[in-house]
Amino acid sequence: MIFIDLEHKKPTDNDIPNWTPWTQAQWDTWLAKSNRLIEELAALEAAGQHEERNALIDSNSAHWGKLKEWLLALSGGKCWFSEVRELYSHYDVEHFRPKKEAKELDGTKRDGYWWLAFDYMNFRVCGNVGNRKKGGWFPLQNGSLLSTYAEPCEESEARYLLDPIDDDDVSLIAFDEEGKVIPYPGTSAWEQLRVEETVKRLKLNEHVPLTEERRKVWQKVDGLIEDFHRAKTRCAAGNNPAAKEKLKSVRDGIRKMTNPSAELSSVARWCLLLRNDPQLSRLVG
Numbered sequence: 026m027i028f029i030d031l032e033h034k035k036p037t038d039n040d041i042p043n044w045t046p047w048t049q050a051q052w053d054t055w056l057a058k059s060n061r062l063i064e065e066l067a068a069l070e071a072a073g074q075h076e077e078r079n080a081l082i083d084s085n086s087a088h089w090g091k092l093k094e095w096l097l098a099l100s101g102g103k104c105w106f107s108e109v110r111e112l113y114s115h116y117d118v119e120h121f122r123p124k125k126e127a128k129e130l131d132g133t134k135r136d137g138y139w140w141l142a143f144d145y146m147n148f149r150v151c152g153n154v155g156n157r158k159k160g161g162w163f164p165l166q167n168g169s170l171l172s173t174y175a176e177p178c179e180e181s182e183a184r185y186l187l188d189p190i191d192d193d194d195v196s197l198i199a200f201d202e203e204g205k206v207i208p209y210p211g212t213s214a215w216e217q218l219r220v221e222e223t224v225k226r227l228k229l230n231e232h233v234p235l236t237e238e239r240r241k242v243w244q245k246v247d248g249l250i251e252d253f254h255r256a257k258t259r260c261a262a263g264n265n266p267a268a269k270e271k272l273k274s275v276r277d278g279i280r281k282m283t284n285p286s287a288e289l290s291s292v293a294r295w296c297l298l299l300r301n302d303p304q305l306s307r308l309v310g
Contacts, residue, residue, distance in 0.1 A: 026198050027108050027291055029099050031146060031190040036095045042286070044098035058088060059143040066139050067174065075136075079125045082142045089118050089148055096150045101286030104152040105189040106227050109288050112234045113152025121149050121188060122172075122179065123161035130164040130185070130222070137161060140174040149189060154235075155227035162186070162226050166215070187223040194219075200295045202247075204239030205230050242282065242289045246296040249278050250305065257304075279308045 036047040036055075047055075062085055069078040096118060097103075107113040122138035129135070141147040151159075165171065166183035187194040197216050199209040206224045208217040224230050253275045259268035282293040297305050 026106055026187060026189055026195050027100060027103065027285060028192050028195040029105055029149075029189050031099070034099055036092065041095075041098050042101070044095060047095075055088075055091065059145070062088065062143045063140055066142065070139065070174065078139055082124055082139065085143070088143060089120075089145070092145055092148060093118050093150070096148060100150060103150075103286075103288060104155075105150045106155055107152055107229060107232075107235055108291055109152070109235060109238065112238055113232065114154045115152065116150055117153050117156045119149045119151035119156045119159070121147050121186070121190075123163050126161045127163040128161045134161070135171075138172065138179075140177075141179075146190075151227075154232050155229065158228050159186075159226050164222070185219050185222045186226070187219060195291075198291065200239060200243070200292050202240070202243050202296075204236035204241075204243065204292075239289055239292045242292045243296050246279070246282060246293045249275050249282070250297070250300060253279070253305065276308055279305070283309045 034041070035052060036044075037049055037052050038044075039046045062081070065081060066078050069075075069081065093116065097116060102110055104110070104113045104116065120138075120142065122141050124139055124142040125137040126134045127137050138147070164185045166185070169183035170178050170181045172179045172182055187197060189195060197209050197212055197220050199207050201207050206220070206229050208220040212220070228235075230236055252271065256268050256272040256275060259265050260272060279293075279297065281287060283290050283297060287293070294309055297309060
């Protein structure tokens with residue numbers, strides 16, 4: 026999982042790699058339609074027409090689809106949850122808070138967050154391997170506040186699902202050398218439960234090609250670390266152009282693998298930072 030600063034990004038931004046910015050008029054038009062659709066949903070909700078409300082959401086899926094390429098550009102073309110491009114299958118614009126119904130841990134259902142169906146701040150990019158298993162899964166901790174259209178309080182909900190646009194949530198994720206997602210050491214029992222449930226629901230460990238690729242990244246970084254220390258030792262003995270060139274190559278490799286745009290860069294970073302070596306830590310991209 027990688028942090029996406031969605032709160033401070035817009036499709037009109039001209040500093041996003043591989044993205045052709047929208048004009049302000051295009052963005053204003055998109056937002057205006059979103060607001061209009063939300064008003065229509067609210068009217069149907071007030072009339073008790075839930076089926077019609079949900080049908081309106083479904084019939085306008087192309088509206089959030091228009092943001093798909095922009096959302097992908099924000100992550101360098103990676104799924105925001107798995108951090109890979111192809112291994113997690115095709116991309117979906119996923120609604121973080123489900124739009125029609127929300128499922129609890131025991132499978133019981135409550136009404137969804139229909140008023141967020143066209144709010145881009147509720148959009149995430151997710152490979153459909155995880156998104157299709159997640160479905161409307163969005164359990165809250167017992168006793169949690171529950172956001173509604175009349176009294177919105179999404180920021181106060183105690184949710185299980187980790188969110189890529191929440192830096193604190195992303196920091197709860199760590200990895201082991203076998204390619205498995207694990208809770209960050211020292212996290213609380215509730216935080217560990219959140220990690221475990223998110224991993225299970227999004228198949229972040231169950232999807233074998235994904236865990237295998239994480240394992241390969243870990244092994245590759247391990248090899249670069251060993252090469253780094255060997256080259257440093259040879260350089261310390263005196264002028265050694267070959268060792269110095271090798272050291273440069275290794276540094277470049279580490280920076281490339283830990284760059285946020287690289288696939289599974291969070292795995293590479295964790296493997297590197299786990300060594301607690303200042304010389305290595307400063308190479309993190």
